[in-house]
Amino acid sequence: MKALRFGRHAAIAVIAAGALALTACGSDNATGNTPAGTQTSGTKVTGTLTGIGASSTGAAMDAWKAGFAAANSGATVQYSPDGSGAGRKAIIDGSAQFAGSDAYLKDEELASSKAKCGPDGALNIPVYISPIAVAFNLPGITELKLDATTVAKIFRGQVATWNDPAIAALNPGVTLPDTKVTPVNRSDDSGTTTNFTEYLAAAAADVWTDKASGVWPATLQGENAKGTSGVVKTVTDTPGAVTYADDSAVGGKLGTASIKVGEEFVKISAEAAAKAVEAGKPVEGRSANDVAIKLDRKTTAKGAYPIVLVSYHVVCSTYDKQETVDLVKAFESYVVSDAGQKAAADSAKSAPLSSALAEKATKAIESIKVKS
Numbered sequence: 001m002k003a004l005r006f007g008r009h010a011a012i013a014v015i016a017a018g019a020l021a022l023t024a025c026g027s028d029n030a031t032g033n034t035p036a037g038t039q040t041s042g043t044k045v046t047g048t049l050t051g052i053g054a055s056s057t058g059a060a061m062d063a064w065k066a067g068f069a070a071a072n073s074g075a076t077v078q079y080s081p082d083g084s085g086a087g088r089k090a091i092i093d094g095s096a097q098f099a100g101s102d103a104y105l106k107d108e109e110l111a112s113s114k115a116k117c118g119p120d121g122a123l124n125i126p127v128y129i130s131p132i133a134v135a136f137n138l139p140g141i142t143e144l145k146l147d148a149t150t151v152a153k154i155f156r157g158q159v160a161t162w163n164d165p166a167i168a169a170l171n172p173g174v175t176l177p178d179t180k181v182t183p184v185n186r187s188d189d190s191g192t193t194t195n196f197t198e199y200l201a202a203a204a205a206d207v208w209t210d211k212a213s214g215v216w217p218a219t220l221q222g223e224n225a226k227g228t229s230g231v232v233k234t235v236t237d238t239p240g241a242v243t244y245a246d247d248s249a250v251g252g253k254l255g256t257a258s259i260k261v262g263e264e265f266v267k268i269s270a271e272a273a274a275k276a277v278e279a280g281k282p283v284e285g286r287s288a289n290d291v292a293i294k295l296d297r298k299t300t301a302k303g304a305y306p307i308v309l310v311s312y313h314v315v316c317s318t319y320d321k322q323e324t325v326d327l328v329k330a331f332e333s334y335v336v337s338d339a340g341q342k343a344a345a346d347s348a349k350s351a352p353l354s355s356a357l358a359e360k361a362t363k364a365i366e367s368i369k370v371k372s
Contacts, residue, residue: 045330046074047323053079053087053100055227056192056246057128057311060344061100067343068334077331081227085189085214091122091314097328099314102191103214104283104292117316118371124292125361127335128311128344129351131273132196134257135250136242137235138162138177143267145170147260148203154242155183155200156207157221162240170260179240183222184231189214192228195295195309196244202297203306246309248348259307262300272305274351279304289317289364291357318371325370336361 058081065077079100087099088109094116104124105113113122134151136144146154150166153159159166163176186193193214200208210217216224223241225234228249235241236253247268250256258265266272279299283292293310313332319325334340341352353361 048076051079051098052090052096054084054102055081059348063343063347083188084191102309103194118318120317124312131268132307133247133250135254142255145265146257152204152207182241184243185216187224199297270351273308275304276308289367332365
């Protein structure tokens with residue numbers, strides 16, 4: 001599949017201002033693959049880069065930090081997984097040099113970012129594509145089939161037990177227990193919640209009457225926990241519980257649902273997530289270097305898994321110092337490179353950026369400059 005190929009020349013993804021390149025340090029990254037652009041010539045970057053944001057990309061971020069540090073012994077990336085909302089706030093108020101967010105900046109956030117990031121504001125750069133699992137704890141059951149309406153009813157508390165007729169009708173031949181259904185949602189402002197509620201609001205609008213949001217509707221009952229790891233742990237410890245979480249965090253510990261798309265049920269996978277992203281379109285009204293993607297949550301494309309997130313690194317279009325520009329460019333260039341994307345895929349089961357999307361991301365990174 002095109003979206004999963006790594007055939008792009010690695011140099012495309014490591015171009016930076018002033019012929020910036022990364023130099024090899026004689027060690028491999030976290031997955032045993034030499035980071036892209038580890039030439040023996042060029043300028044090695046040093047310093048500390050600070051990021052705040054999404055917890056869903058934790059495994060990928062660990063791999064990126066390790067791979068980048070392997071090529072730049074004097075450079076460090078610090079990242080605090082406080083949630084997408086916290087990350088977007090941090091890039092807007094200048095307390096972080098980049099944000100990790102599972103949702104692109106809203107129009108009002110983009111406008112606010114101009115105070116710290118210059119007249120063009122911040123840029124949304126896609127770095128990570130992953131399916132969001134509907135993950136459940138039912139001993140002896142590892143897979144279920146669900147449609148959008150039933151998923152919406154489950155998380156609205158309208159399905160009391162797992163042998164409810166709505167679930168049974170979609171899963172003939174499966175012996176379902178009368179275990180209580182316990183929905184578990186994120187307690188923090190979460191990009192994963194934004195993506196999940198976008199899907200429900202679009203694909204099950206007759207049931208999910210709330211607007212898509214990063215904050216879970218306060219009127220709904222259920223358990224909650226902070227961060228991706230928090231909801232997964234709660235479900236793991238609670239028979240009958242169900243949540244939504246980045247598939248990399250589920251890691252085979254919980255059962256997962258195949259989701260009905262058109263007339264078929266699509267099993268969760270990186271390939272299926274990539275197909276859903278391919279059906280998306282650029283967000284209107286953004287600058288030429290912004291790569292925010294509007295996903296089609298009601299896609300009927302064969303083999304596409306629609307509950308998908310595109311995680312972004314939100315960076316400033318301009319920074320105060322050349323050293324910061326060089327460091328941001330170097331790190332982000334590695335992240336979107338073939339090697340960086342493979343490191344994430346190996347560590348987090350994510351879908352690598354397609355060649356076309358990676359080229360757009362690289363162009364955006366190249367445009368970052370010092371404030372004039």
